[in-house]
Amino acid sequence: MSESKAHHVEIRDVDGETLMKLVNYIYTAEIEVSEDNVQVLLPAASLLQLMDVQQVCCDFLQAQLHPTNCLGIRAFADLHACTGLLSLAHAYAEQHFTDVILGEEFMALSLQQVCSLISSDKLTVSTEEKVFEAMIAWIKHNKEARFEYMPKLMEHVRLPLLSRDYLVQIVEEEPLIKNNNICKDFLIEAMKYHLLPADQRHLIKTDRTRPRTPVCLPKVMMVVGGQAPKAICSVECYDFQEDRWYQVANLPSRRCRAGVVYMAGKVYAVGGFNGSLRVRTVDVYDGLKDQWSSVPNMQERRSTLGAAVLGDLLFAVGGFDGSTGLSSVEAYNPKTNEWMFVAPMNTRRSSVGVGVVDGKLYAVGGYDGASRHCLSTVEEYNPASNKWCDVADMSTRRSGAGVGVLNGQLYAAGGHDGPLVRKSVEVYDPNTNTWRPVCDMNMCRRNAGVCAINGLLYVIGGDDGSCNLSSVEHYDPTTDKWSLIPTNMSNGRSYAGVSVIDKPL
Incomplete structure (x- = not known):
């Protein structure tokens, strides 16, 4: 304690302004942490053993975690022995790996x-x-x-x-x-x-044959746009853990009948109808920033299309361009930021449902527009051969069916045949090329959104032929039963897009 006898004490590695903030904190118990001062405040607080200030700085940095900075924050936490922040930043980097590797910080690692x-x-x-x-x-x-x-x-x-x-x-x-x-x-x-x-x-048991076991981030269900009764731009999310709905950033413009998918950490809203025009535009949602941006337009206008991710590509399948049903299919490559046509379907299909099973893309039912028939036919796309082939028909015609994939099988829920709106559901097994019926939904639904999570298939909104629905129900294949979730959406929506995303921090 030689400092106690010294007339002057030299405090190294702390600038005057930072020391003043810390002295003021000692007297007032108040301190303001910002992006501009956290990198000098935290080391100084550690040096002077002001642990409360150190924790406030760590909490601030934790709230700033993003794929572009988490590795830098991890290194900073390691340097200053902030073990809690270090483990949180490392876990964040693991959980957002596919976005982290795109940044400069990853390229600078040892x-x-x-x-x-x-x-x-x-x-x-x-x-x-x-x-x-x-x-x-x-x-x-x-x-x-x-x-x-x-x-x-x-x-x-x-x-x-x-x-x-x-x-x-x-x-x-x-x-x-x-x-x-x-x-x-x-x-x-x-x-x-x-x-x-x-x-x-x-x-064969080696480190390289052991599957990874990531700690899954909590998920939320995102419902994008829709018809209520006209095209809307609102987006709401359902928190499965808390059983509540909340709003996130609106779409840049009104949109219904779009294709919505989750790809590489972002939600894509593809095409659709803005209330007056069928559009080619594609908007992308970043949950970390809670904001939408745009990527290049599709080559064709499409509403009531099917959208799915197969490999590293986003596929836009069929739809309606304002005058005719489409058989064309195009794919978006995020690496080249371009759309390209692939082989067209054998049949024109608007109001088509799509799903991916075992590396194949399926187009289910829809409306052909030409003979004015709702369709029971189903086609399978093989990306290796770039060809479509017909597979087994559904037991009934379905246009606007909710299509989803659960446990390697393809579900077609509801839809309509002319004025008749269905509550029946059937499931396709690609291994046997057969459809079989399962339990009916609680409500007749067409043009509903579908997603699968935690072993359950969710069907969201839609309309019953007379009004838009705000209810959501899920199917459990282990009991062959449908159950309504306790809390409805804020308003009824049909033609909405649905995706499951990581719960934003």
Whole structure:
């Protein structure tokens, strides 16, 4: 305690303005933390053991977590021994990995930091492809200096969990792999794994064959636009845990009859009807910022289309352009930021429902416009061959059916045939190419939204032939029963789009 006898005490690493704020805090118990001062305030509070101020700074930084800054906040927390913030920032980076890898912070990580991230069992990725692509991008960011790290990084990529096609077409053809014998060994290991019968693969136990087990973020159900009774721009979310609805940022303009999907952490609202025109526009919602932006327009105007994500592409299927039903299909590639046409369907389909099962896209029912028939027919699209083929018909005609996928099976709920609105539901098994009926919904519904979560299939809103519905019901396949959720939407909506998203912090 030599300072107690000194006439002057030199406090290093704290500037005068920061020290004044902390002295004022000691007397007033008040302090203001901002983006401008948190990086000097936190180290100073740690040095002077003002733990309450340190915690306020950590809470402030936690509230600022975003894919573009979480790695920097993690490093800052590590430097200043803020263990709580460190673990929260690390968990955030794991949970938002697919967005984090697009930022400059990821490219600036050290080898050890990249290995720590991509080796985590808790990494939230839709497929292991994301991890492989992130690793290759990090190497290529400074290829001369980082090429030697390839084997060390490949050790943490779970190649056996990739599809056989991806291994052959992408991994094997990557020059960085071809030029490295150790990396080739990892590829051979993955190939051998795929040669085993499916029921024997569990016997191979290595770090690379162990599936990742991410800590799932809480989810909310997002209902976008719709008809109530005219096109609206409001968007509301349902919190499953709290059983409550709340509003989020409105669409940039009124929109109903759009295709809505969740892809790479964002919600896309594709095409639709604004109350006077069928549109080509595509709006994108960022839940972290609670705001909408736009991406390039589709090539055709489409309302009552089907929209789905298959691989890394967003597909817009059929619909109505204002004068005729469409058989055309186009796909959006977020990497190139472009739309391109793929093979058209065999039949024109507006008010079509779509779903993806086992890498195939299904177009279900709809209205053909030409012969003025609601359709019972179903088509399957294979992206490998870029061809559509007919599969088994549904038992009944359904236009405006709610289509969703649960446990590898395709559900068609409600819809209508002329003036008759249905409450019946049937399910398609691609393995047997057959449809079978399941329990009827509680209410007749057409033009309803559909999503699946936690083993349940939700059908949202729609109309019963006379009025728009604000109710939501879910189907449990283990009991073959439909149940209404306790709380209705704020207003009835038909032709709304629905998606399940991570609950925003």
